[in-house]
Amino acid sequence: MRRMVAGCTDCDICRYLMDECCLLFPRIFELYDRELAGGPPAEDEELLDLMDLCTLCGLCPCPDVRANLLRAKSERVRRRGLSPAARLLSDLQSVGGLPAFLRRTASFVLKRRAGSRGAARLLGLQPDRRLPPPAEEDFFTWARRRGLCEERPAERKVAYFVGCTAAYLFPEVARAAVSVLERCGVSVLVPDQQCCGMPSAVEGDERRMVERVRANLETLLALSDAGYDLVCSCPTCGYFMRVILKENVRVGQGPSWLADDFFVSLDPHRRIQLAHRIHDLGEYVRKLGLPVERGLPDRGPSGRWVYFEPCHQREQENGGSYPDLLWRIPGFQVEPVGSSTDCCGMGGSLGYKKEFHAMSLELGRRLFEKIRSADPDGIITDCLSCRLQFRHNLSYPVLHPLEILAGIAGRKN
Numbered sequence: 001m002r003r004m005v006a007g008c009t010d011c012d013i014c015r016y017l018m019d020e021c022c023l024l025f026p027r028i029f030e031l032y033d034r035e036l037a038g039g040p041p042a043e044d045e046e047l048l049d050l051m052d053l054c055t056l057c058g059l060c061p062c063p064d065v066r067a068n069l070l071r072a073k074s075e076r077v078r079r080r081g082l083s084p085a086a087r088l089l090s091d092l093q094s095v096g097g098l099p100a101f102l103r104r105t106a107s108f109v110l111k112r113r114a115g116s117r118g119a120a121r122l123l124g125l126q127p128d129r130r131l132p133p134p135a136e137e138d139f140f141t142w143a144r145r146r147g148l149c150e151e152r153p154a155e156r157k158v159a160y161f162v163g164c165t166a167a168y169l170f171p172e173v174a175r176a177a178v179s180v181l182e183r184c185g186v187s188v189l190v191p192d193q194q195c196c197g198m199p200s201a202v203e204g205d206e207r208r209m210v211e212r213v214r215a216n217l218e219t220l221l222a223l224s225d226a227g228y229d230l231v232c233s234c235p236t237c238g239y240f241m242r243v244i245l246k247e248n249v250r251v252g253q254g255p256s257w258l259a260d261d262f263f264v265s266l267d268p269h270r271r272i273q274l275a276h277r278i279h280d281l282g283e284y285v286r287k288l289g290l291p292v293e294r295g296l297p298d299r300g301p302s303g304r305w306v307y308f309e310p311c312h313q314r315e316q317e318n319g320g321s322y323p324d325l326l327w328r329i330p331g332f333q334v335e336p337v338g339s340s341t342d343c344c345g346m347g348g349s350l351g352y353k354k355e356f357h358a359m360s361l362e363l364g365r366r367l368f369e370k371i372r373s374a375d376p377d378g379i380i381t382d383c384l385s386c387r388l389q390f391r392h393n394l395s396y397p398v399l400h401p402l403e404i405l406a407g408i409a410g411r412k413n
């Protein structure tokens with residue numbers, strides 16, 4: 001943390017660039033200015049507290065900052081362990097893997113306000129936040145019933161990386177992804193998959209993150225070698241696999257452990273291969289060209305909608321694939337909302353933490369105001385964490401662009 005703070009205070013660019021969209025940089029410069037004014041230098045605890053201000057949104061310019069933060073978080077977990085709340089929030093995959101009767105019970109309890117409050121208190125989370133109930137049938141169970149987990153011969157075929165939030169909390173989004181792909185004439189395989197690793201990385205659980213990334217690298221690259229296109233509908237999984245995993249990677253110029261690369265224990269060649277081969281689903285569908293026109297619905301939901309491009313989508317530089325597709329739906333009115341530095345503030349699931357809840361709302365405040373002043377009939381965003389944050393703070397319906405492209409629009413969500 002000292003190394004990161006020293007680099008950034010030397011540089012000073014983010015004092016102004018990141019003063020509204022990140023909580024970490026204003027605090028760094030506050031500590032720095034205090035010392036310059038003759039006050040005490042930053043103490044160890046103050047430096048350690050800094051890492052909890054980072055949501056890994058990816059908006060800051062330098063990969064070294066993220067590498068140092070990840071390293072610091074994992075070092076802290078090595079020394080102090082992981083809190084039960086952090087363990088739960090970073091491991092939706094294990095929660096989603098509970099036996100069906102337990103999932104149904106959890107869903108029954110969490111659908112009730114009192115139940116959600118009680119569970120949040122018990123787990124040490126922010127009780128004002130409604131905890132999302134797990135889906136009674138997760139996406140993987142549905143996919144198995146549909147035979148999507150078996151390989152089939154096809155001219156154009158994809159292996160679909162779903163992401164835990166869609167798989168266990170919002171399976172309707174993943175089902176919409178399958179519907180859109182099939183309507184475009186693409187055969188879908190849902191392979192065995194692990195959590196992408198981002199939630200574990202954010203919480204500093206390096207051991208679990210490495211296990212999961214290693215398993216995904218093997219499965220996905222083997223399928224890619226066998227002729228499958230790799231697609232992913234979650235912007236955070238996409239950002240992690242396409243950007244974070246290869247940041248600062250060094251190949252062919254000496255060992256990669258000399259680079260400022262947090263993921264050195266994972267083969268750099270494989271990480272680069274995965275980053276280049278996996279596509280964001282919106283980008284993939286847009287590039288399909290003609291079949292897309294055949295697959296589009298006749299109409300979208302009525303009224304005027306806004307589209308928010310989440311941070312992790314912007315950082316992949318996909319060039320606004322979803323608005324481009326949505327604009328092709330006859331008569332559908334949708335306009336972008338938010339600037340290139342607006343963030344909903346949820347930070348994956350960090351907004352559920354008691355200590356981060358108020359900061360999360362502060363981070364998103366500017367964007368919420370923009371949405372309120374647009375006063376749309378609904379919000380479209382491809383990030384399901386943004387969806388949870390918007391639901392908590394705003395009264396508009398929120399849909400994933402794939403739900404609209406699949407023609408499942410206007411449903412209560």
Ligand code: SF4
Binds near residue numbers: 062065
């Ligand atoms: S993140 Fe990079 S650009 Fe921003 S202050 Fe730090 S070193 Fe400078």
Ligand code: SF4
Binds near residue numbers: 018055057058
């Ligand atoms: S990744 Fe986002 S939250 Fe973390 S330091 Fe950079 S801008 Fe701030």
